[in-house]
Amino acid sequence: MDHWDELRMFLAVAEGGTVRAAADALDVNHATIIRGIGRLEDRLETKLFDKPSTGYRLTDAGADVVDLARQMSTASSQLEARIFGRDQSVSGPLRLTLPISFATDLLMPTLAAFRAAYPEIALEIIGSGAVANLGNREADVALRVVVGGKSPPDNLYGTRLGAFHTGYYVHRSLLADGKPASAAAWLLGADETVPTTWQPGGELRMSSTPIRFAEMRSQFEAARAGMGITHLPCFLGDADPDLVRVPAGPITHVGDIWLLTHADTRQTKRVRLLCDHIRSAMRGLAGRLAGQGQGGGGAVGVG
Structure with missing residues (x-):
C-alpha cells in the first residue's frame, strides 16, 4: 500500500498531538516523522496540520484524512491478526500484557520457564496498568483484573482464572506491644482516599496527614520501611515477611482475573503455549490471589 508508512506517521501525530509523541509511539526519531508528514502533504497536495507552538493541530483536510487513516489502520491490524492466527511455529514475536505486580511478583518464574522451554519465541513482557487493544x-495475550463481574468483549476469547483480593498491610514492628513512637501514615495512591468505614485495630495510632505515591511499588516499599498502612494485592502483602495485615482491616474482592486473546489469533501455536503455561501457574496461585496467605481461607471476605 503506497504511503502507508506516511499515513501511520500522520495518524500518530494526529492522535498524540506532537511530533515527539508520535516518534515515541512508533519508535522512530522526530526527523523521520517530519519528513513523512511532508511527503504525505506533497502527495495529497494539501496541508494536513497547522503548527502552533503548542503542538500540531489538524486542518479541515487533515480531519477528513484522519477518519480514513483510522479505517486503514484497523484493516491492517485485522489482516495481521488473521495471518498471525494461522502461524503454527514455535518461533517469532509474542507480546504479553499484564499488571506490573503480576509480572514482577507473581509470574516471572513461570515466564522464565516458558522462555527456557521455547527459546526461539521472542517474548515481549508489557507490564502496564493500561488496557492494551488486542x-x-x-x-x-492479556492478563487483566476485570471488576464488576463483567465478561470480556465479544471479539476476545477469555478464560476466568480466579478471584483477585486486596487488603491493608503494615510493618509488623508497628504492631509490637506498646504504641509506636510516632503515628503511622496512610500510604495512598494518587486517587485513593483514607478509609472511612473502618478503623485500624490493635495499638496503631494514625497520623492525620497521608502520604501519596504515583505507583504501587513505592507504596509497597514505604510500608516495608515502616512508614504506615497501605493497600496491596494479597498475593504481594502476604508474601512479605515484614508485613502483616492490619487488625480489623477488610479483605476485598476487587474483581476476577481473566486471560484474554483475540478471536483471530488465539489458535496461533505460541499463543496457545503461553496461555497453557499461565493457566497452569495460576491454578497453583489461586490461594495467594484469594488472600489465603495469612489467616487461611476463613479470613477472606467480599468487601
Missing part, C-alpha cells in the same frame, strides 16, 4: 495487535 484487536490492533498491541498485545497477543
Whole structure:
C-alpha cells in the first residue's frame, strides 16, 4: 500500500498531538516523522496540520484524512491478526500484557520457564496498568483484573482464572506491644482516599496527614520501611515477611482475573503455549490471589 508508512506517521501525530509523541509511539526519531508528514502533504497536495507552538493541530483536510487513516489502520491490524492466527511455529514475536505486580511478583518464574522451554519465541513482557487493544495487535495475550463481574468483549476469547483480593498491610514492628513512637501514615495512591468505614485495630495510632505515591511499588516499599498502612494485592502483602495485615482491616474482592486473546489469533501455536503455561501457574496461585496467605481461607471476605 503506497504511503502507508506516511499515513501511520500522520495518524500518530494526529492522535498524540506532537511530533515527539508520535516518534515515541512508533519508535522512530522526530526527523523521520517530519519528513513523512511532508511527503504525505506533497502527495495529497494539501496541508494536513497547522503548527502552533503548542503542538500540531489538524486542518479541515487533515480531519477528513484522519477518519480514513483510522479505517486503514484497523484493516491492517485485522489482516495481521488473521495471518498471525494461522502461524503454527514455535518461533517469532509474542507480546504479553499484564499488571506490573503480576509480572514482577507473581509470574516471572513461570515466564522464565516458558522462555527456557521455547527459546526461539521472542517474548515481549508489557507490564502496564493500561488496557492494551488486542484487536490492533498491541498485545497477543492479556492478563487483566476485570471488576464488576463483567465478561470480556465479544471479539476476545477469555478464560476466568480466579478471584483477585486486596487488603491493608503494615510493618509488623508497628504492631509490637506498646504504641509506636510516632503515628503511622496512610500510604495512598494518587486517587485513593483514607478509609472511612473502618478503623485500624490493635495499638496503631494514625497520623492525620497521608502520604501519596504515583505507583504501587513505592507504596509497597514505604510500608516495608515502616512508614504506615497501605493497600496491596494479597498475593504481594502476604508474601512479605515484614508485613502483616492490619487488625480489623477488610479483605476485598476487587474483581476476577481473566486471560484474554483475540478471536483471530488465539489458535496461533505460541499463543496457545503461553496461555497453557499461565493457566497452569495460576491454578497453583489461586490461594495467594484469594488472600489465603495469612489467616487461611476463613479470613477472606467480599468487601
